[in-house]
Amino acid sequence: MKLLNKILFGSLSLLFLLPGYNAFAQTADKGSVSVAVSYFNANNKIPYVVVKVKTKVNGKFQNVGGIPLKLSLNKDSEGTLIGKVVTNEQGEATAIIPQSLKKEWSSTVKHTFIAAFAGNAKYDSTSTSLTVSKAKILIDTTSSRSVVATVMELKDTTWTPVKGVDVVLAIRRLGSDLNINETATFATDSTGKASGDFKRDSIPGDLKGNITLVAKVLDNDTYGNLFIEKKVHWGSKFVSKANDFNARTLFATRAKAPVWLMVIATGIIIGVWTVLILLVQNILKIKKLGNEA
């Protein structure tokens, strides 16, 4: 009896301990994520923020999708909510500053973006913030084919040129941007201007020879990401090469079979089947001869 009690007691203790162990194990398995916030202003229009969530697996960073985040402007409250987003497969999510925050946006020259993750079964909660100063970028060109970018910061109510900001001057291409010459970045001077000579004379443009120039401030600690575009007539006209997309080829559709193939194939088919039909007719002739006999 004593032994039975011991076994029963031991079993019950194990039974109660198991859930506890399980819960403990779950806590220990939880990972942590890092959230990065970036600010963007394209062509001095509606600004937006991009958040990127990563985690470290075996010493390497991996993007984390499906993470819900709450984005706020200046303070974490319902009234300053930019939006609630969920990261995609690349671990990214984007939110534009909504119209409802116009008053908050205009009230100050510096803004803080707060991204908060409440945590889930796999990852602990975390939050991060980014503070940027309001700035804008302008682009202009000269008759001697130079590109001039101007970076200005909003101080109180005045746009003031900023010195020492690295600007990328480039041409928009299909895959990525191509710098206008061999220099990677141009620093702004005391007038807030950075200029570079356009050295891509023979670059193909659209049908009229238009290309798109772009001036970019990338990942600046104070101003975030700013860029502005301008279309110029500096490229060579795009001449579409003759292609056989709609021509009669062996790889075209049924209706676009090469004429020579159709003639040869049809000729052979008609030739052979005419002989065969004649041979069937020959049987009928033999039959007729037999019936007459």
Added chain:
Amino acid sequence: MENSKSIAGEEQIIQDLLPRKFKNSGKILVYILSAFCLVGIYAYYRQLRYGLIVTHMRDYVSWGIYISNFVFFVAISLVGSLITAVFRLAGVKWGSPLTRIAEMIAVAAIIFASIIIIVDMGSPERFYNLFLYGRIQSPIIWDVIVITTYFFISILLLYYPLLPDLQILLRFKEKSGPRLHKFYSYLGSFWKGSHKQYLLSKKAINALCIAIIPVAFTIHTVTSWLFATTYRPGWDSTNFGAYFIAGAFLVGAGAVVVAMYIFRKWYGLEKYITLDHFDKMGRVLVLLCLLYLYFNVNEFLTPFFKMKESEAGYLNDMFSGSFAPVFWFAIFTGIILPIIILLFKKGRKPLPMFIVGIMVVVGAWFKRYLIVTPTLLHPFMPMHDVPASYHHYFPSWEEWAITMGSLAGAILIIVALCRVFPIIPIQETINEHHETAK
């Protein structure tokens, strides 16, 4: 006196060559073949009901054992043109007793080549789309056209030489029974053997013999182009058309040798299918083996010598990898050993010839499997993120059952044809008998 002797000889030939009812062994063979067919039909029912998922064909090997079997059937069907047309046009007289066997094999094989390609499609109810939307630029359409043409020519080439024999068969109503008599009557009661009828028939047979050779070459060349026009290791070859035709003649001749031996034994046709026939077919077979060996050397030696990186996986798999046992079995059993055996006169006796015939046919079947599967497992551009099982292929039981059922079905057609029609052309044999008597 001589005339009465000749008539007696004629009657003897007719009695010897008339189709006979099956004995018990024949009936058992029919039951076994029918059982295989029924299992195949059940497997096909499962494939229709559950889809091609019941097969083990996946993204890598999308042409499996069905297409191997299709190529095998197309190859074996070529024998009709070899024995009937090539021999006839070349004036090879000794081949005439074998023409009917060759034509029966050709008809049976081409029927099942057509059936197996529909089985491979998975959704037979969509077959008509091939005609509605098929592109004349595609070798698949050429194959459909040429198979239909070849089937039609083979039927005509079987039918025309049968006409004089049907007249003889109609004389033996008691032996053939009312049903068969009615059938014979439907097929050839109009044949009176008049000179005019004979001339028309001869003209037609000559026209068919001329027509069947280019069509036969086309059918197998086009089948080879189904592969060769696809950019894959092992298929990217300019040698493929000739390589396929050489292999087809070999397997067809092998099948005829097997059929010769079985029919000779079954029906006691030693007087008509003689040792000389076996000796001569042996010589034909060894020539075809040597020709096919030459094409195989061409096909494999040059890529092996270069060993391009993109083809190395495929070649190594064939020569020393997972397919090596099948590859070397097919080469040795289907080509090299037959050459060695057939070079000796003793090897061209009926029994060794029968064994060689089986070796050639079995080797040829595995050779077709090797043409299809290893190439598909080694594409130039490997697929990403496919399950590990896709990298291997072994047919499912449904695939085996359908394949075995189709092979059994083809043999069943040959057996049925030899039950209904004379295996050796009676009238031609009588004519030859008269010529020899003169």
